[in-house]
Amino acid sequence: MxxxxxxxxxxxxxxxxxxxxxRLTTKPWEAQGTYDGRxxxxxxxxxxxxxxxxxxxxxxxxxxxxxxxxxxxxxxPEAVKGVDLRDWRPVADPAILWVTTALLVAGxxxxxxxxxxxxxxxxQRARAGMLAGGLFAIAFLAGQWLAWRQLQAAGxxxxxxxxxxxxxxxxxxxxxxxxxxxxxxxxxxxxMYQGSTAGDSTRLSVELCTVYWHYLLLVWLxxxxxxxxx
Amino acid sequence: xxxVAIADQHAHMHDPQTFLTRYVWSQDHKVIAIQYxxxxxxxxxxxxxxxxxMRLQLGFPDTFHFINPANYHQFVTMHGMIMVVYLLTALFLxxxxxxxxxxxxxxxxxxxxxxxxxxxxxxxxxVLVLVASFFVPGGSTGAxxxxxxxxxxxxxxxxxxxxxxxxxxSLAFFIVGFTMGGLNYVVTVLQxxxxxxxxxxxxxxxxxxxxxxxxxxxxxxxxxxxxxMMALDNQLGTSFFMPAIMSLxxxxxxxxxxxxxxxxxxxxxxxxxxxxxxxxxxxxVSDLISVHARRHIFGYRMxxxxxxxxGVLSFVVWAHHMYVSxxxxxxxxxxxxxxxxxAIPTALKVYNWxxxxxxxxVHLTVPMLFAIGFVxxxxxxxxxxxxxxxxxxxxxxxxxxxxxxxxxxVMGVSPVLVVCGAIYHWYPKMTGRMTSEVLGKLHFWLTFVxxxxxxxxxxxxxxxxxxxxxxxxxDTYFLPDSVQxxxxxxxxxxxxxxxxxxxxxxxxxxSLKHGKPADGNPWRATTLEWQTPxxxxxxxxxxxxxxxxxxxxxxxxAPGHKEDFVPQNEAPDGRVPATHGQASHG
Numbered sequence: 001m002x003x004x005x006x007x008x009x010x011x012x013x014x015x016x017x018x019x020x021x022x023r024l025t026t027k028p029w030e031a032q033g034t035y036d037g038r039x040x041x042x043x044x045x046x047x048x049x050x051x052x053x054x055x056x057x058x059x060x061x062x063x064x065x066x067x068x069x070x071x072x073x074x075x076x077p078e079a080v081k082g083v084d085l086r087d088w089r090p091v092a093d094p095a096i097l098w099v100t101t102a103l104l105v106a107g108x109x110x111x112x113x114x115x116x117x118x119x120x121x122x123x124q125r126a127r128a129g130m131l132a133g134g135l136f137a138i139a140f141l142a143g144q145w146l147a148w149r150q151l152q153a154a155g156x157x158x159x160x161x162x163x164x165x166x167x168x169x170x171x172x173x174x175x176x177x178x179x180x181x182x183x184x185x186x187x188x189x190x191x192m193y194q195g196s197t198a199g200d201s202t203r204l205s206v207e208l209c210t211v212y213w214h215y216l217l218l219v220w221l222x223x224x225x226x227x228x229x230x
Numbered sequence: 231x232x233x234v235a236i237a238d239q240h241a242h243m244h245d246p247q248t249f250l251t252r253y254v255w256s257q258d259h260k261v262i263a264i265q266y267x268x269x270x271x272x273x274x275x276x277x278x279x280x281x282x283x284m285r286l287q288l289g290f291p292d293t294f295h296f297i298n299p300a301n302y303h304q305f306v307t308m309h310g311m312i313m314v315v316y317l318l319t320a321l322f323l324x325x326x327x328x329x330x331x332x333x334x335x336x337x338x339x340x341x342x343x344x345x346x347x348x349x350x351x352x353x354x355x356x357v358l359v360l361v362a363s364f365f366v367p368g369g370s371t372g373a374x375x376x377x378x379x380x381x382x383x384x385x386x387x388x389x390x391x392x393x394x395x396x397x398x399x400s401l402a403f404f405i406v407g408f409t410m411g412g413l414n415y416v417v418t419v420l421q422x423x424x425x426x427x428x429x430x431x432x433x434x435x436x437x438x439x440x441x442x443x444x445x446x447x448x449x450x451x452x453x454x455x456x457x458x459m460m461a462l463d464n465q466l467g468t469s470f471f472m473p474a475i476m477s478l479x480x481x482x483x484x485x486x487x488x489x490x491x492x493x494x495x496x497x498x499x500x501x502x503x504x505x506x507x508x509x510x511x512x513x514x515v516s517d518l519i520s521v522h523a524r525r526h527i528f529g530y531r532m533x534x535x536x537x538x539x540x541g542v543l544s545f546v547v548w549a550h551h552m553y554v555s556x557x558x559x560x561x562x563x564x565x566x567x568x569x570x571x572x573a574i575p576t577a578l579k580v581y582n583w584x585x586x587x588x589x590x591x592v593h594l595t596v597p598m599l600f601a602i603g604f605v606x607x608x609x610x611x612x613x614x615x616x617x618x619x620x621x622x623x624x625x626x627x628x629x630x631x632x633x634x635x636x637x638x639x640v641m642g643v644s645p646v647l648v649v650c651g652a653i654y655h656w657y658p659k660m661t662g663r664m665t666s667e668v669l670g671k672l673h674f675w676l677t678f679v680x681x682x683x684x685x686x687x688x689x690x691x692x693x694x695x696x697x698x699x700x701x702x703x704x705d706t707y708f709l710p711d712s713v714q715x716x717x718x719x720x721x722x723x724x725x726x727x728x729x730x731x732x733x734x735x736x737x738x739x740x741s742l743k744h745g746k747p748a749d750g751n752p753w754r755a756t757t758l759e760w761q762t763p764x765x766x767x768x769x770x771x772x773x774x775x776x777x778x779x780x781x782x783x784x785x786x787x788a789p790g791h792k793e794d795f796v797p798q799n800e801a802p803d804g805r806v807p808a809t810h811g812q813a814s815h816g
Contacts, residue, residue: 005546008448012542015444024538028430028530028782048341048421052413055447059409063451066495070455073491074470078558087486159467159483169462 007065011058046204053208057215060177064219067173068226071166075230089161093227094150100143101224107136108217111210118198118206127192130206133213134185137178144171163230170223174216181212257343258769262350263328264660267653269350270321273357277312278728280305289721291702299701300388303372306699308364310375311397314503315404316357318645322510323408323446324353326652327415327439329660333759334436336424336777336799338770340414349414352407356400363389363396371397374699376496379471379489383464385478394464398457405450415443424758426779430534431798433757433783434527437534438513441541442506448545449502456495463487493555497548504641505544509537511648512579515601517783518651519583521755522598523590524794526784529582536575543572553621554628562621569619573612580609591794595753596670600651603678604644611640614689629699632692635685643681650677650734657738658752662765663745669737673730680727687716756795757783 077085114129148168156164188205192198198206253261283305287297297305328346332339340346363370372388373381381387383394419440423432432440459470463484471492472484520527527533549557549565583605592598614636617623627633650673657665695708703709751760763773777799785796 008545011448012545016538016542024430024534025531026428026430028428029526029784048417051420052342052417055413055416056409059412059447059451062448063455066452066455066498070459070470070491070495073494074488077486077488085486085488158462159469162469162486165462165466165468165470169458173458 007061011061046200049204049208053211057212060215060219064173064223067170068222071170071226071230074162074166087161088163088230090230091151091156091163091167091227092154094147096143096147096150097224097227100140100147101220103136103140103143104217104220107133107140108210108213110134110136111206111213114206115210118203123192123197126198126206130185130189130192130209133209134182134189137182137185137213141175141178144175147171167227170227174220174223177219178216181209181216184212185209255347257339257347259328259332259340259343259346260660260767262346263325265350266320266324266328266353269354269357270317270325273312273361274317274321275731276361277309277317278731280309280312282725282728284309285721285724287701289718300372301369302701303374303699304370304388304393307372307375307377308360308370312360313642314375314507315401316360318507318641318649319408319446319503320353320404321649322507322645323415323439323443324350324411326435326510326514327443328411329656330435330759331415331418331439332422333659333762333767333771334433334757335419335422336427336758336772336779337418337422338772338776341417341422342414345410346414349407349411352403352410356403356407359396359400359403363393363400366392366396368392376493376500377460378496379460379463379487379492380473380475380484383460383472384475384482395461398461398464401457402454405454408446408450412443412447415439416447424776424779427758427798430531431779431782433513434516434530434533434537435510435513437537438509438511438516441537442509445502445509445541445544446506449499449506452495452499456492456499460492490552490555490557493552494549497551498545500551501548502544505540507641507645509540511604511645512537514652515604515648516579516583516586517755517757518597518601518648518655519586519590519605520784520786521655521753522593522595522601523587524593524786525586525590526786527582528585528588529578530782530784532578533582536578539575540572543568543575547572550619550624553624559621566619566621570616573616573619576612580605580612595654596665596667596674597651597655597753599671599674599678600647600654603674604647604651607639607647607678607681608644611636611638611644615640626695627692629697630692631688631696631698634698635688635692638681638685638688643685647678650674653738655753656759657741658748658765659759659762660766661742661745662748663741664748664752665737665741665745669733669740673733673737676730676733677727680723680730683723684720684727687720691716754793754795756785756797758798761797761799 075086075088110129110132112129114126114133117123117125117129148171151164151167156167158165158168184205188202188209191202191205195202252258256262256265283297284302286294287302328340331337360370368389368391370389371377371382371393373383373394377394377397383390387394389397419432419436423429456471459468462468463470463472467483469484469487471489472482472487473489474485475482516527516533547565547568549561550569553562553565587602614632618627618633618636654665654670657663691713694710694713696703696713703713748765750762750765753760758777758779759767761777762771778801779798780801781796781798783798785798787794788796
């Protein structure tokens, strides 16, 4: 659980620091009148959606961190009465994972290019970047599926060993998160292909998808690293 | 002034047109709140019914032949799970969170109304899946609310076929639904507060709900992780949690899994869950005490810091539920220390409640009775927590009735008292009518005295060594015969308390039509939800303009004012806000 505790402590630390900055120390019974707007709502719309996404990423981080903790704890069980309980036999990671990793990096780059292009007002490029970001992500998922098939063919069944089971679970849940992202991506991309300019909601979708793509790339790099070294 | 009134896009509120969009597929936070409350209370009634079955069996063994060991364990399991997750969590966060956050912060609605609506419907789906598990072959799971493997998925356990899977699926739905709602609560507090509503001017109810939501968002994933892995152990035959084990004389296919890993994951969720239920109760009770004692809350800043500190600390105490699990003994020392540290901010809150009452102008209204009842009960439950938090004391008391008595006092009765008090308090705002005070007081005294008649003797039974979760004791050399008499007395008390909840429900239903009409601010409270132009507030809450906040939420008895309280939205020059004090009924 130590990794989880560290992750939660980090989140909590950031949160407390942020609260302190927000003047948790003011004495509300002394101050009257409105403040100058610094501490009040700028409200809904894009800002809320952005913060909403970051809060969701915190939830997802807790989710993946707990899985990684479970992975490490299951891998190295404490000896009970001197009996060694280790039964972990590492998976021979399919080489295709390197390809899928490259695909995911490409997807992230595509989304980032789309974001930059939109900020410059270059709608054509934004559309191309957006398309590339989504298609590379779909290709990544297809590659993960192939990796599963190869493992099955090589006899690494989920019930066979905890290492196999964790491999399927971690890659599967990461893929599910990406599928959820692709749902949002699909709606934004279809809007971009119907119109010739980007409205506010499309801009926001592109921006949020980019953040989400980077986040899932980061999660995948951590998971992939974990699968490689263990 | 940099303030941009994006908050005030009244034109974009999509006022509901038909009955269906107004009351069923509603995106209005107040309707969703009431949907959450009604659903949670309905499933809560089922859980009360289950506990009555348990009490019938324990009080009068060999009398009721429709209760056998298998369904006794199913009752135990479902009672616990429903009360903790589907009633209290949903009621405090989905119910009161939804109702109070936008109104108290001065927002027109949650920031993501559509997501908020979906959150409720997914919660309802979770409840329905849970209820469905009563009717599948083998019935619901009987693994105990902690669902410990290996027994949770072994064939000898009741509901090992369908029951456990439906339980896990239902929990997964609940967590997904809650995450949608939780995003709303957090972002609304952060982003949708009206002008002048700084964090340190928020009522403590909002603080409690806000912090509890953050805990829930970070802790529920642990339950989801363990549910996923357990479902895979069950369905695919993996060995995350399942060791090599014989079941009904046959070797299962599992080997090498770690039941202890499940316990760590479960309690990493399970302990914050205690505070997910407790923090909203803390916050709400602070507001009830302040309003009904006509006095500012004592030590507002300390109360806020204590809420934050409890929230952070609650993540590092989980293994005090596992002293007897066989984990490394040095862990026990660490977790006993953190457990005792968390008593500091908690005790601080208790002192501040008592000091708020001290020399206050205490009005013993129904909500105030429940609030004071909470402080009593929480102190009692908290004191036994000091016993159980220490490893050496916990080991002999573990899995006895002492534990049952402790956690029912501290996270069963206490939060339920707050729920009742809060419903009596805000009912006039939700419906425009007062509840019956006579029935309310009757309900309070029966519930308060009754729960003590149930749970105080259980401490004694626990010290005698009566183990929990046993269908019947039979002849036991270390238990005197009087234990059975006491169990019978507890059962009678429990039946009375359960029956007295009918008074509560009757009161709520009767007052809906026949209650005394309430004006907009019957308790003469300062917070924004009492200053709405209409009662009950309409869609959009505030009429054409959002309120502006000039002061904190606890301005009582300030000199130079006509009344003994000053609403948060009254300007320093004494200008009465245009919306204040008006009421409309019907």
